[in-house]
Amino acid sequence: MGSRLRIVLGQLNLLVGDVPGNAAKIISNALRARDELKAHVVVFPELALTGYPPEDLLLRPDLTVRVELALGEMLREISGIDVIVGYPKRQYGKLFNAASLLRDGKVAATYFKHRLPNYGVFDEKRYFVEGTNPCVIDLQGVPTGITLCEDVWEQGPVEQAQNAGAKLMINLNASPFHKNKGKERFDVVARRARANGVPIVYLNLVGGQDELVFDGDSFVVDGRGEMTQRTPAFVEGLYLVEVDADGQVTPITGPIMPELSEEESVYTALVLGVRDYIGKNGFAGAVIGLSGGIDSALTLCLAVDAIGASRVEAVMMPSQYTAAMSLEDARFQATTLGVKYSFIPIDPMFESFLGALKEEFKGMEPDTTEENIQARIRGTLLMAISNKTRKMVLTTGNKSEMSVGYATLYGDMAGGFAAIKDVPKTLVYRLAEYRNKIKPVIPRRVFERPPSAELAPDQQDTDSLPPYSVLDPILERYVELDQSTDDIIAAGFDEAIVRRVLRMVERNEYKRRQAAPGVRITPRAFGRDRRYPITSGYGAETKNEPGGNGPAGGI
Structure with missing residues (x-):
C-alpha cells in the first residue's frame, strides 16, 4: 500500500465573537484528531477563530489583539499535527480574510482570500482587502493549495494554485444554508475540480448564527468531479478523509451520507x-x-x-x-x-x-x-x-x-x-x-x-388575501426572483390579484423592518438579503389605485 495523507475535517459549531472559547474548541478537537484519528492535518472553517460572520466586530481594534493571543495559545498547545485554520489577519495596515498552516509551534504559511463576496447576506468588501498570491503547502509530500469559500465559485484562485504546483485543494468555508444549497455547492466545486483535474476537499461550518444557519455538509471530490465522501449535514464532528499520495493524488472513497429531502x-x-x-x-x-x-x-x-x-x-x-x-x-x-x-x-x-x-x-x-x-x-x-x-x-x-x-x-x-x-x-x-x-x-x-x-x-x-396556493408563487417571483409586475402577469397570474399583492408587499416594509430576526431558508429572506427603503416612491403608480391606502392587517 502506498502512502496516505490523513486529513480530518473539523466541521464545528462556533460562537461569533468568542475568540478564546473558539480557540479552546479548536485546540481540543485538533488534539482529538491527532490522538484518536491519527491525522496528519486537521482543517477548521473560514474565520473559525472569530466565528462567521463577525460583522462590525471586525472594526474593533481589540478583536485583532484577541485573535493574536488565541493564535499564540494554539501554537503553544498543539503539536504533532498540522492545523489549517481561518481567521481575520491584519497585515500591512490592512485586514485580510486569512487561513494559516500552523506547524511545530509556528505559522508556516498564510493565504489571503482572493474573492470577497459582497451580495446577498455577504458584506466582505466592507471589511477585507483581497489577496493576490496563491498558497501551496506540503502535506506529507502532497503539494496542497489553500483557498477560502468564494475562491472556488469563481475562476482564478484554484487555477493559480495549480499553476504553483498544487495537486490537491483544501477549501475552507462558511457557506450558509438555503433550500437546495447543497446541490448548488457540489455542482460548482465539481465543475472546478473537472476543469483543473484536481481533487478538492470542501469543509463547511455548521451551526446557527442569528438569521443564518450553516449546514456543514462538507464533501470531497476527485479530479473528475466525482464525489468520494460527504459528511452528515447539520451535525458537528470530526470526519476523516484519506488521500492516496502514492503517485497520482486521489481521494479514497469514504462514507457518502445521503442527501436530505427538501422538507x-x-x-x-x-x-x-x-x-x-x-x-x-x-x-x-x-x-x-x-x-x-x-x-x-x-x-x-x-x-x-x-x-x-x-x-x-x-x-x-x-x-x-x-x-x-x-x-x-x-x-x-x-x-x-x-x-x-x-x-x-x-x-x-x-x-x-x-x-x-x-x-x-x-x-x-x-x-x-x-x-x-x-x-x-x-x-x-x-x-x-x-x-x-x-x-x-x-x-x-x-x-x-x-x-x-x-x-x-x-x-x-x-x-x-x-x-x-x-x-x-x-x-x-x-x-x-x-x-x-x-x-x-x-x-x-x-x-x-x-x-x-x-x-x-x-x-x-382569504377574506384579506388570495389563497396561499396563488399568493406564494406570486411572492416567490416578486420577492425572491425580482420579477416585474408585467413578468408575473405574463406568467399567467390574474392582473388584479398581482397588483393587489405587490401593493401589499411595497407598503409593509416598515413592518418587516420591526420584525424579530428569523431563520433564513430561502435564497432571498427579509433582513440581510433584501434591504428596501421604508420611505420610497418606487411603485408609486400603484399606490393610488383602489385599496392602496393603509397597511394590510393593521398597523
Missing part, C-alpha cells in the same frame, strides 16, 4: 437555528402563543425538537372569536408533546381596553383596530411571561404573512425570534406533514380547516 433539510435547519439562537443567547427556554392553527403548531414542534419539551411553554389565549376546535387542537398538541400549557382568556382585558377607549372611539365602527387590540393583548401577556421566566418568545408568523403585512405590530409580531419567518405558508403545511410522519402530534383537522386569525366573527385569511 427534512429545511426542518432540520429551522431546529438548529432555534436551538442555537436560544442557547447562544442564554435564554432559559421558549414560550409560544398556541392558537390551534398550523403556524403555531409547527413552531411548537420546532421548539420542542430544538431544546426539549421541559424548556418550552405553550400559552392559549382565547377570545370570544376563538373556535372550540382551536382550543381542543391546541391542548391536544401541547399534551402530546409534553410541554407546559397555560390557558389565559383575554376577553376581560379586551373589554377593559374598549372601555378605556370608549370616548376615543365614539361614533366609529369597529374595524381592524379592535382586531389588533386582541393581538397586542396576547403579545403583552407573552412578553410578561418571557420577562418573568427568561424564556424567549418565539413568534409564529410565516413568510407569506410577513410579505404582505398580514400581522400586527407589537401583537403577534412581538417576540425575540421568528422561527418560520422565511417559510412560505404552503411550505409550512409541507413541513408540518413531514413532522407528523415522525410522530403524529398535529391534529388532522388543523391541516384541513381554512386558516384564520380568529380576531373577528367567522374570519378567514
